[in-house]
Amino acid sequence: MNGDVTVREVMRREYVAASEGDSLHETAALMLEESVDAVVVLRGQEPVGMLTERDVLERAVETGSLDGLTVADAMATDLPTVTPDESLSGATELISGADTRRLLVTEEGQPVGIVSEHDVVTASTLSPDMNGARSVETDEAMMTDAVAPTAESATADTEYSNQGICEVCGSLTRDLSTFNGQLVCNDCKDV
Template sequence: MTTLPVRDLLSRDYVGVSESDAVLGAVQLMREAGETAAVVLRGQDAAGVLTAATVLDRLLDGDDLERTPVADAMNPHPETVTPETTVAEATRRLVGTGTTHLLVTDGSEVVGVLDARDLAAAKRTEQAATTETTTAAGGTEESAVQDGYANQSICEGCGSFSQDLVNVDGQLLCPDCRTV
């Protein structure tokens, strides 16, 4: 895998909410922005992250999302990486911690958010570049993906780690997502 840093795939736009905001309001902002997470800010510093998964958990627990403050639903200890972190290392952190989002921080400042889909897209781009380079050098496609990661990555449908991904209409999908 190449050493592509996450800063090269990072969108610097993210949804920011306050700890005192209602979860429902935060979810509406996330939906309008097309995001699955919001950075919970205390001033300019990240106090946590609110994800669609945590919101669903709260909904299933019967919480009133109009009255529940973001502080009660957020993850107060989000995983962070720096802009120089490689895609490979960020993927290992995401999978290894079981989280769905990584905050990209430069010092104490949040510069962006990465999710499994961002990393999967970057991995697919890296694999395509590796295949093209290897094929152009006279190799085969099979030799280009024998780095141990070719058959395991993050599903672009659900964001879960899988060792059995298949390309379906241009997306790498796990067995559960292929049946949907």
């Protein structure tokens, strides 16, 4: 993955926001209307949480209805954040380690966008055979190793070849494999 690419280059600057006291039902309707899978929850201008489709669904199943519930009743308060100047590889590590599908991008404590695992994967520079693009260094290394590739060059070429988004559950994983014609993570392969 190209360490020179920053979150600023791939983040979505537009996001939908709600407040803690907003109706959960109305906020879910807004999410559908805006075609977003997450809402940033603000207290004034301060980000205090995030509400995802999954959070709404869990509350609906638990209570049988969204009536009378507020965003605060369903939102996640452990809000993983990243700065716009963080490297794309750093953001990938945060997403992988935080068990989340998106990070709030903040600058000086203010939200400026969202970066999702989909954004990361879409913008990632994977191995040459994955996206058809090669750097000058990769081409030179391949020419140098044309007769007898070294373990080091083979590792560099395949380092991210199994990383991506599972076609079944949609999660970012470092270990994809082909199963029934789809690229799937180990959890979905076992189902």
